[in-house]
Amino acid sequence: MxxxxxxxxxxxxxxxxxxxxxxxxxxxxxxxxxxxxxxxxxxxxxxxxxxxxxxxxxxxxxxxxxxxxxxxxxxxxxxxxxxxxxxxxxxxxxxxxxxxxxxxxxxxxxxxSIGVAIPYLNRSPLAVFISNIFSLAFLEIILLLIFVIFVFGFFLWLIERRHNKFQFRPGLLGLFDGLWWSAVTMTTVGYGDKAPKSNIGKAIAIIWMFTAVIIISSFTASIASTLTITGLQTDIKNAEDIRLAENISVVGATNSESYLVQENIPISKTYASPILALRALAKKENDVLLYDRTILQYYINRLSLDEKVKLLPFTLKENxxxxxxxxxxxxxxxxxxxxxxxxxxxxxxxxxxxxxxxxx
Missing domain, CATH: 3.40.190.10 (Periplasmic binding protein-like II)
Structure with missing residues (x-):
């Protein structure tokens, strides 16, 4: 002063x-x-x-x-x-x-400052979790995981069925034996009830062991992301949390757009005005909207969107x-x-x- x-x-x-x-x-x-x-x-x-x-x-x-x-x-x-x-x-x-x-x-x-707005989620965290489990994205991950397990199990059964017919039986039951071995190996449970005896089978097993470590880590991250991505909308606290959102929107030629570009955060949709952006957010067409906090608050009140759009309590980049x-x-x-x-x-x-x- x-x-x-x-x-x-x-x-x-x-x-x-x-x-x-x-x-x-x-x-x-x-x-x-x-x-x-x-x-x-x-x-x-x-x-x-x-x-x-x-x-x-x-x-x-x-x-x-x-x-x-x-x-x-x-x-x-x-x-x-x-x-x-x-x-x-x-x-x-x-x-x-x-x-x-x-x-x-x-x-x-x-x-x-740049404000962050999200659509209100009228569902409980349990409902969000259950809906994500039965989502198409989650199903795709599970199917892909089963496919990879099946491929390695099939090849091992194909080799071991002649050398180890007691553990890897012929026919459809033997195919299931290979699938069981592949799943147990990937999860590192190690029951020991089924193991390859041929050199080629052991080579396949070694490749699968190292490959499974990488696959299981990647798939675990993908599954966790799929299960929590919607729930994260209510837990956004900084720019790193914003990166986890799938659909990020801004108003064109503004500081919020420049900020996201500078932070290498992908923009899904650019709007010509804050009114259009807020209405789209209220319809849940986007997950996050970044724009001037003061103007966002003004339009949320003016358009009576306070029950459909939530302005988060933190801000980004003061001007x-x-x-x-x-x-x-x-x-x-x-x-x-x-x-x-x-x-x-x-x-x-x-x-x-x-x-x-x-x-x-």
Whole structure:
């Protein structure tokens, strides 16, 4: 707080010339796009939201005149800022190295983070476990395991039936003897009731022993994954848990998409808007959705999805967000100081409560 007050004092002292020069400037053009709960376009084509009210308080205190210019998304705003066709944007823009080099970014006024949402599971863990046991994926693993056991058992019986006909009987019963030996060997039970006597049979047994160690480890992991993958949706606590989900969705061209790419986590579905993504999640078309936590919470409440979608209590990758202006804009100091004053007021806390907004 002391550092922030000192920063404001410095800007007031050294930014005076810029503020005075800007007093005679024309109306500011403020680029915005619909981005609840920060910027909300109402049915009567007016605007409200956390950033709107924050900006209007700053403009009123600094006696600034302005007009809003609506864009479809932040990409259009970035282009207009780069060409200096607009004076600033009040939508929360993530602070990063490339933007700081190209634009003037104010003191951050909000800290966002990536939220993780999952569909509510209306089944008990026991029901999830049982449904997975009888699932097609689990059945495929079991059938493949039986097939491998059968192949090695068949070859051993084929060799041993002439040399060891008491343990590996001829006909169908002997085939079962080979299957029994293969299963017992793979599981390392070692009853010793059946064992190869021929050299070729012993060679097959050695190969099967080493192969079985690898196979049983892989199959055990696959079975465990199949049995628990749905249950893990309720136990996601970090990025490593997210990797275990099969269908991960994001909203395109966002920090959540960049985060998953950076972490080498595959994305199953990309949506054009958070509304579409949340509705798909509510229908259980995806297992996990990553997007800005504040906006996710807003839409979950607004669309009455709180009984269908669960926002998990942890977050990923915090981002500081600011207003953004073209480089060396003459109004930067005036706006920046005004913003820092506003976010220190008790009214700023009230505004966040009004729009049910919590940072991080």
């Amino acid at each position: 002391k550092y922030l007050s000192f920063h404001i004092l410095i800007l007031l002292l050294f930014g005076g010339n810029n503020q005075q020069a800007f007093a005679e400037r024309d109306t500011l053009t403020v680029g915005i796009y619909h981005n609840p709960p920060f910027v909300i376009k109402t049915e009567d084509n007016d605007f409200e939201g956390l950033s709107i009210e924050l900006w209007e308080n700053i403009a009123q205190s600094a006696n600034l005149t302005y007009r809003y210019e609506l864009y479809s998304d932040f990409v259009g705003i970035l282009k207009r800022l780069e060409y200096q066709d607009i004076d600033l944007t009040i939508n929360p823009m993530d602070v990063n190295d490339s933007r700081v080099n190209k634009f003037d970014m104010t003191q951050p006024y909000f800290i966002s 500081y967000q600011s207003f953004m202006l073209p480089k060396n804009h003459p109004a930067f100091d005036l706006i920046n100081v005004g913003l820092m004053k506003e976010i220190q007021k008790e009214h700023w806390v009230d505004l966040q409560r009004k729009y049910d907004v919590k940072g991080k």
